[in-house]
Amino acid sequence: MSFLQWNCRSLKNKKIWLHQPPFTMSEFWVFQETFLKADSFPNKIFFRTHRNNITGGGLLIDIPTNISGRVIFENSQDPNLEILAIEIRSHTFTFTIVNLYAPHGFDINPVHHFFSNLKTPTFIFGDFNLHHPFWGGKTSTPKSEEFLDWLNQSHFSILNTSTPTHITHNFSSSVIDLTLCSAALLNEVYCYVSDCTFESDHLPIVVSWCKCIKIS
Numbered sequence: 438m439s440f441l442q443w444n445c446r447s448l449k450n451k452k453i454w455l456h457q458p459p460f461t462m463s464e465f466w467v468f469q470e471t472f473l474k475a476d477s478f479p480n481k482i483f484f485r486t487h488r489n490n491i492t493g494g495g496l497l498i499d500i501p502t503n504i505s506g507r508v509i510f511e512n513s514q515d516p517n518l519e520i521l522a523i524e525i526r527s528h529t530f531t532f533t534i535v536n537l538y539a540p541h542g543f544d545i546n547p548v549h550h551f552f553s554n555l556k557t558p559t560f561i562f563g564d565f566n567l568h569h570p571f572w573g574g575k576t577s578t579p580k581s582e583e584f585l586d587w588l589n590q591s592h593f594s595i596l597n598t599s600t601p602t603h604i605t606h607n608f609s610s611s612v613i614d615l616t617l618c619s620a621a622l623l624n625e626v627y628c629y630v631s632d633c634t635f636e637s638d639h640l641p642i643v644v645s646w647c648k649c650i651k652i653s
Contacts (some may be wrong), residue, residue: 470554471495486513539561561617573599573612596628
C-alpha cells in the first residue's frame with residue numbers, strides 16, 4: 438500500500454491533479470494546508486480539520502472506503518499547530534496515521550506525551566517547518582534541536598534524505614516536510630519525493646509499505 442503526503446496550498450484549485458499519478462497510485466492521501474472550510478466537499482469520505490476563524494491551514498486524510506478509521510487525536514484551533522491522528526483498522530491489522538501542520542515551526546513539547554505513547558505501527562506525515570542538517574537542511578533552530586533530541590530517544594525513524602520538499606518562487610529549496618515511521622517498519626517502507634509540485638510550492642512525498650490491504 439502507499440501513502441501520498443503533500444502540502445497542497447489550497448486543494449480547491451488543484452482537484453484536477455488528483456486524477457493523475459502519483460495521486461491515483463496511492464491508497465491514502467495525507468494533505469496539509471487544504472484551506473477548506475466546514476462546507477467544502479460535504480459528501481466525501483475524508484477525515485479532515487477545517488479552519489473557520491483562522492486563515493490557511495486545514496488537514497485531510499483520505500482512506501479507502503472498504504476499511505474503517507477513527508479519530509484518536511485532533512487539534513485544529515491552535516494557530517501554531519494542527520494535528521489530526523487516525524487509527525486505521527483492516528481485517529488483519531491496525532495502524533495509525535498522524536498528519537500535522539506547524540506554520541511557525543513544530544514544537545515537540547506540547548505533544549511530547551501523545552507522540553511518545555503512539556503504538557506501533559505508526560506513520561507521521563507533516564509540514565513541520567523545521568530546518569536541520571540531519572534531514573538535509575542548511576541550518577538548525579532550537580525547535581529543530583529539541584525535535585531531534587526527542588526523535589533520537591523515540592521509537593520512530595525519519596525517512597527523509599537530503600531531497601528538497603519545498604521550492605520557493607525564486608527556486609530556493611529546503612526540506613521542511615518530514616515523514617516518520619515506527620522504527621520497526623524501517624525495512625518495510627520505501628520513500629521518494631516527486632519531481633513535480635502540481636502547482637503548489639511543496640513536492641508530494643510517496644511512501645510505499647509492503648503491507649497489503651485488499652482494496653476493492
